[in-house]
Amino acid sequence: MLRLPFACLALAVLSPPVLARNAPPTAVPEARAAYYELRIYTPEPGKLAALNARFREHTLGLFAKHGMTNVAYWNEQASEQAPEGRVVYVLAYPSKQARDAAWKAFVSDPEWRAVAAASEANGKLVAKVESVFMTMTDYSPLLKLARP
8 A cells, every 4th residue: 555644645635636736727627636716805885786787897807807717706694793795606616826816816816906996986895805715525416517
């Protein structure tokens, strides 16, 4: 029986394949190898509709432009902690490096800056952003990630 040090085993199990790490930023990642980001946006009071409109009309397209794969979006049901609910979504990338490069390009994109400024003319839309980074388990039902 082959025995590997735990660190090597963990790296082999948790790291996406080398091809995914070297994929161009616009490549749709293979679902099992993708680096996923769960993002949760808590809107400022009264701003949920405007936040949803900005995602619907601008942000999804800009994410795709920068090589981010839009997986799914939800509105959380209202709760005591989030009276209007929150916007919850998942993006996929070929790797952490691709994720970091995509976000850097996105936040510096003049089109995004104009959209953000216009949508926040009457105040910020988001009070809090949370991110969770994930890889798919071997027992998860397989997702089909679509081209942007």
